[in-house]
Amino acid sequence: MTTIEKESENLDGLSDRYLLFKIESTTYGLPLALALEILTIQAITRLPCVAPYIKGIVNLRGKVIPVLDIRAKLGLPEREYDDKTCIIVVDIHEMHIGLIVDAVSEVVTVPMDSIIPPPSNSASFVSSVSELETGVVLNLVFDAFFSSDLELARN
Amino acid sequence: MGKVFLLSNDDFGMESMLEIFIHETEEMLEDLDNILLESERARSITEENINTIFRITHTIKGSAAMMNFNSISSLAHSVEDVFYILREDPAKLSLVFDSIFDLVFQASDYFKKELEALQSDNYQESDPSEIIAHLEEQAAVIKGETPAAAEPAAAPEEASEQPAGGVPTGEGTLRIHIMFEPDCGMENLRAYMVVGQVQPYCSEIVTVPPHPENDQSLAAEIAKGGFTIICRPKGDPDEVIRVVESAMNVKSYEILADEEPEPEAPEAVAVSDTKASESMPAAPAAAQAAKAPVDTTALTKGVKQSLISVNQGKLDHLMDLVGEIVTAESMVSRNPDLKGLRLDNFTKSIRELRKLTDELQDIVMSIRMVPLQGTFYKMDRIVRDMSKKLGKKAELITEGGDTEVDKTINDAIVDPFMHMVRNSMDHAIEMPEARIAAGKPEVGKVTLAAKNTGGEIFITISDDGAGLDTERIMNKARENGLLTKPESAYSDKEIFNLILLPGFSTNENVTEFSGRGVGMDVVRKNIEQVGGTINISSERGKGTTFTIKIPLTLAIVDGMNIAVGKTIFTLPITAIRQSFKISDPSQIIHNTDGSEMIVLRGECYPVVRLRDVYDIEEGTSDLLEGILIQVDSGDTGYCIFADELLGEYQVVVKPYPIFLNKYDLKNRGLSGCSVLGDGSISLILDVNTLKND
Numbered sequence: 001m002t003t004i005e006k007e008s009e010n011l012d013g014l015s016d017r018y019l020l021f022k023i024e025s026t027t028y029g030l031p032l033a034l035a036l037e038i039l040t041i042q043a044i045t046r047l048p049c050v051a052p053y054i055k056g057i058v059n060l061r062g063k064v065i066p067v068l069d070i071r072a073k074l075g076l077p078e079r080e081y082d083d084k085t086c087i088i089v090v091d092i093h094e095m096h097i098g099l100i101v102d103a104v105s106e107v108v109t110v111p112m113d114s115i116i117p118p119p120s121n122s123a124s125f126v127s128s129v130s131e132l133e134t135g136v137v138l139n140l141v142f143d144a145f146f147s148s149d150l151e152l153a154r155n
Numbered sequence: 156m157g158k159v160f161l162l163s164n165d166d167f168g169m170e171s172m173l174e175i176f177i178h179e180t181e182e183m184l185e186d187l188d189n190i191l192l193e194s195e196r197a198r199s200i201t202e203e204n205i206n207t208i209f210r211i212t213h214t215i216k217g218s219a220a221m222m223n224f225n226s227i228s229s230l231a232h233s234v235e236d237v238f239y240i241l242r243e244d245p246a247k248l249s250l251v252f253d254s255i256f257d258l259v260f261q262a263s264d265y266f267k268k269e270l271e272a273l274q275s276d277n278y279q280e281s282d283p284s285e286i287i288a289h290l291e292e293q294a295a296v297i298k299g300e301t302p303a304a305a306e307p308a309a310a311p312e313e314a315s316e317q318p319a320g321g322v323p324t325g326e327g328t329l330r331i332h333i334m335f336e337p338d339c340g341m342e343n344l345r346a347y348m349v350v351g352q353v354q355p356y357c358s359e360i361v362t363v364p365p366h367p368e369n370d371q372s373l374a375a376e377i378a379k380g381g382f383t384i385i386c387r388p389k390g391d392p393d394e395v396i397r398v399v400e401s402a403m404n405v406k407s408y409e410i411l412a413d414e415e416p417e418p419e420a421p422e423a424v425a426v427s428d429t430k431a432s433e434s435m436p437a438a439p440a441a442a443q444a445a446k447a448p449v450d451t452t453a454l455t456k457g458v459k460q461s462l463i464s465v466n467q468g469k470l471d472h473l474m475d476l477v478g479e480i481v482t483a484e485s486m487v488s489r490n491p492d493l494k495g496l497r498l499d500n501f502t503k504s505i506r507e508l509r510k511l512t513d514e515l516q517d518i519v520m521s522i523r524m525v526p527l528q529g530t531f532y533k534m535d536r537i538v539r540d541m542s543k544k545l546g547k548k549a550e551l552i553t554e555g556g557d558t559e560v561d562k563t564i565n566d567a568i569v570d571p572f573m574h575m576v577r578n579s580m581d582h583a584i585e586m587p588e589a590r591i592a593a594g595k596p597e598v599g600k601v602t603l604a605a606k607n608t609g610g611e612i613f614i615t616i617s618d619d620g621a622g623l624d625t626e627r628i629m630n631k632a633r634e635n636g637l638l639t640k641p642e643s644a645y646s647d648k649e650i651f652n653l654i655l656l657p658g659f660s661t662n663e664n665v666t667e668f669s670g671r672g673v674g675m676d677v678v679r680k681n682i683e684q685v686g687g688t689i690n691i692s693s694e695r696g697k698g699t700t701f702t703i704k705i706p707l708t709l710a711i712v713d714g715m716n717i718a719v720g721k722t723i724f725t726l727p728i729t730a731i732r733q734s735f736k737i738s739d740p741s742q743i744i745h746n747t748d749g750s751e752m753i754v755l756r757g758e759c760y761p762v763v764r765l766r767d768v769y770d771i772e773e774g775t776s777d778l779l780e781g782i783l784i785q786v787d788s789g790d791t792g793y794c795i796f797a798d799e800l801l802g803e804y805q806v807v808v809k810p811y812p813i814f815l816n817k818y819d820l821k822n823r824g825l826s827g828c829s830v831l832g833d834g835s836i837s838l839i840l841d842v843n844t845l846k847n848d
Contacts, residue, residue: 045828045836046722047811048769050818057812059830062479066812095814149814 018110018130020137021088021101023070028101029110029130029137034090038104041085051149058087058098065089067098073145092142108132115139176222177270178464183211184263184270185529191263192535195256205245208259209238210355215266217351221344227269230283233290234262240297247297254293260540261286329392330411334381336404342377349402350384356395357386383411467562470523477512477519478711478807484512485804485832516711525565527605527614528556533569534576538601541580549584549599551576558605560612564705567685568614571678575616575701576601578675583620583699593696595619611729617700623693625650635659651691655679683843686727686826688788712808714829716801716837717784719765720773723837724797725806725829730842732785732792734800743778753783753794760785763846764796768824774798788842795845804831808839 018029044056044067053072057064067087072078084103089096115130118138127141190207194200216231237255241248248255265283272278333349335342346362354360363383364373388395399408488505531553538551560568584590584599591597605614625647632638632653638645645653653659657676682689687705706712706729714725715734737743737753743762744752751762762783766774775781775798783794806829811820824845829837 043835045838046771047815047818047820047838048771048825049820049823050815054815057828057836059834059836062475062482062830064809064812064828064830064836066814095812097812097814149817 016109016112017107018137018139019088019107020105021086022103022105023074023101024076027105027135027137028070029108029139030088030090030142031139032107034092034142036089036091036096039087039089039098040083041081041087041100055100060089060096060098063096065096065098067100069100071100071102090142092146097146110137173222173273174466176218177273180215180218180266180270183215184266185532187211187259187263188536189532191256191259192532192539195539198252200241200245200248202242202245205238205242209235209242212238213351213354217348221348224269224273224280226280226283227266230262230265230287233287233294234259237290237294237297240294251293251296254289258286258289258293260536262290328385328387329395331384331386331396331399332381332409332411333384333399334406334408335378336406342375342382343373345404346373346377346382349382349399349405352398352402353384353386353395356389356398358389360384360386465522470519470562474519474523477516478809480512481516481711481805481807482830482832484508486834489832491833520561520711521559523562524559525562526557526559527565528553530565530569530572531556531603534572534601534603537573537576538580541577545580546586547580547584547599548587548590548597549580549601552600552602554602554604555606558607558612560705564685567681568687568703568705571681572603572616574675574678576603579616579618579620579699583618583622585621612705614703614705615700616703617698619698622695622697622699623651623654623691624695628653631659632656648692651693654691655689684821686841686843688843712806712839714804714806714837714839715784716804716831717765717782717795717797718774718799718801719769719797720771722769722771722774723801723831723835724765725804725837725839726784726786726795726842727839728803730786730788732787734782734784736782737778740779751778755785755794761793761846762796763793766796768845786842788846793842793846795840795842806831806837806839 015031015033017032019032019035020027020029022028039058039060042058044058046056047054047066053069055067055069055072058067069078079102081100086101086104087098088101088104089098110130110132114132115128118126118129125141125145126138127144128139130137130139187208190200190204194204212231212235216228216235219225219227219231237259262283265281265286269281272281333346335345350360350362361384363385364376384399386395396408396410399405484505488509493501531551535551535553538549541547542549579601584601585593585595587597590599600619602615602617604617605612607613628650629638629642629645632650633642635658637653637656637659654675655678657674659674659676679689682703682705685705687703690702690704691699692702693699712725713728715728715731717724717726742753744754744759746752751764752759753762754760762778764776765771766776778796781796781798782800783796784800785794786792808827808829810827811825821841822844824841825838826841826844827839829839831837
């Protein structure tokens with residue numbers, strides 16, 4: 001392998017790595033390259049006049065970022081946050097957004113060949129399904145997941 | 156042009172080159188407009204100004220050619236041509252005074268439009284050929300009328316750059332042979348850039364090969380064989396050499412012996428100052444005298460170098476960091492771990508730190524401050540253009556143009572101001588005959604005045620025109636269903652304020668300049684967006700005055716923190732009139748629609764419960780338990796009901812994440828948020844949008 005090839009390998013070395021998190025008993029995956037950091041749940045400043053799944057804003061080292069509850073966004077009943085609840089900070093179109101999830105499980109490498117298209121009747125924000133030893137993972141595609149938010153945020 | 160040198164730095168891509176080009180050209184155009192306005196008013200143009208215009212257009216031509224914007228370059232070229240002729244004989248200007256000014260204004264507008272287009276995603280060059288044709292016509296007029304001066308006028312380019320017959324000779328001429336770096340590309344244009352840079356220091360200049368900028372094919376030739384400048388330095392030849400030395404992509408240069416093509420005698424450089432000027436042939440002596448002011452411009456250039464332009468993004472970042480430091484400082488000094496401890500030395504050190512952070516904050520703020528003069532100049536231009544088009548006579552008087560405001564605010568008020576000045580010109584100032592008939596001076600006055608009153612800036616836009624017609628406003632408001640109470644109950648002031656409502660426009664006829672559906676409500680919105688307020692006073696037949704009050708800066712506000720349940724709000728101190736507790740529930744008047752009001756000193760104020768406005772479940776609903784804060788919002792005021800006051804803080808305003816833009820929090824009374832000393836976030840209230848009625 002030449003140096004150049006190695007470098008490009010390093011550059012997108014993250015491309016097949018996924019961060020897995022749990023909502024209820026379902027495992028979801030998001031591309032690791034999008035995840036900036038994982039925070040434990042902290043005090044969230046509630047904002048009025050926003051959608052119910054937007055829990056408010058938090059101060060991330062001086063930067064104010066919005067925090068969304070994935071459970072609420074998925075329409076699941078909300079539950080008390082506990083010590084497993086995490087905020088995953090992701091970068092979507094250069095906007096930093098915190099996502100509240102029940103728990104973060106692990107980072108895995110998902111080989112291309114184990115990613116299969118989702119069943120046609122699944123939600124549009126599930127881009128693919130991967131089958132791992134530990135179980136099935138639904139891969140989220142943020143553009144679709146947040147389409148209603150992104151569309152207007154950009155205007 | 157100074158910054159174009161950055162080209163030699165390989166890290167700078169085309170994009171930042173473009174930014175620099177836009178920025179510098181914009182600045183030059185502003186200068187150009189100022190000079191033109193000033194000169195047009197004086198009905199004459201000084202030598203110095205002709206030279207400055209010449210220099211500006213020349214620079215624009217050069218850098219536009221460099222960037223491959225050929226339309227800009229060619230228009231700049233034809234303006235330059237005209238001023239080249241005028242430079243030789245300024246007296247000719249009187250022949251074509253008005254048309255030249257109009258054309259150069261048009262050219263300036265064209266440049267501005269192009270620059271704007273450049274900043275959009277898909278830039279399309281528009282065609283300047285019409286202006287160019289007119290300019291050429293005028294150039295011909297100047298030439299045609301003056302056969303005596305045919306030589307310099309007939310072919311400005313030749314005189315300036317063509318070797319044919321015009322090669323400077325004799326003592327004092329300098330021949331510089333330049334080689335460019337291999338593979339730098341566009342050698343012909345680079346050669347042309349060098350000529351442009353050298354030109355201000357030389358009285359005559361020719362190049363071998365001639366006109367490198369017009370012929371792409373010369374690029375290869377220059378790359379291979381180099382390029383020669385033959386010039387006559389105005390002052391110290393070393394200056395010319397230094398310019399060549401610092402020019403970009405120049406690999407090497409050689410001073411050729413005077414009149415001798417052989418490259419051998421670098422001593423030729425050692426021509427002394429006096430010698431150079433003494434040895435000028437007698438013929439261009441007059442021209443030389445005329446050119447003396449150019450040296451002064453060169454001098455001012457030297458002074459200017461203490462200024463640097465900085466990317467606004469970096470400044471914003473710096474501002475953010477300073478904000479962080481201010482926050483961090485209060486995190487340390489108000490650290491809960493320190494509660495109850497007696498720490499004399501610590502307190503002393505903290506005081507020192509606070510002094511420094513305050514100073515740092517002041518400095519950074521002052522960097523962001525820009526004088527309003529630039530905005531005022533733009534209005535000058537509008538008054539000029541509109542008085543010409545509408546056949547009205549008016550002058551713009553500005554006061555306090557040196558008042559400084561934050562750059563963000565400055566940018567936000569340009570449009571509203573333009574609109575208001577246009578309104579004044581279009582609707583308020585009468586035709587000259589009408590003015591005379593009304594016993595007013597023929598020339599109308601539009602006055603822009605700014606003054607700083609501590610934390611705020613007052614700007615007044617007044618005219619001595621017809622004044623607002625209350626009857627017409629009332630009719631219009633009635634037609635549009637804007638009236639909310641019996642007509643007789645409206646005071647004059649309230650009637651004036653009707654024009655600020657959305658959906659109001661008194662002008663039935665849409666004109667070119669104003670009344671295009673964008674009314675005063677947009678003006679009000681823009682001003683309120685930067686935390687300002689607008690007030691109108693007017694007298695029939697005497698004129699109208701708009702008073703605008705805007706905060707000095709948006710970045711840091713003195714605020715009162717108030718709590719509602721667990722939510723902390725920050726209320727800008729400037730908006731607060733007073734706060735008080737009520738002891739008797741009977742002070743509250745209940746309206747039939749469920750709203751509450753309170754009477755203070757004979758006036759009735761609505762009560763706004765933050766708890767209800769923002770659906771906060773916690774917190775008290777008992778008016779006796781909480782606290783009322785009376786705030787000013789525009790002309791009226793109201794009382795905010797909250798749980799308690801937490802104290803006065805200086806907070807750094809942060810915008811809400813753009814992800815939340817769709818919720819339009821700004822128009823729901825929440826202008827921004829702020830990180831408090833303990834890391835929690837407060838929501839900054841905007842009293843103007845909190846209560847919409």
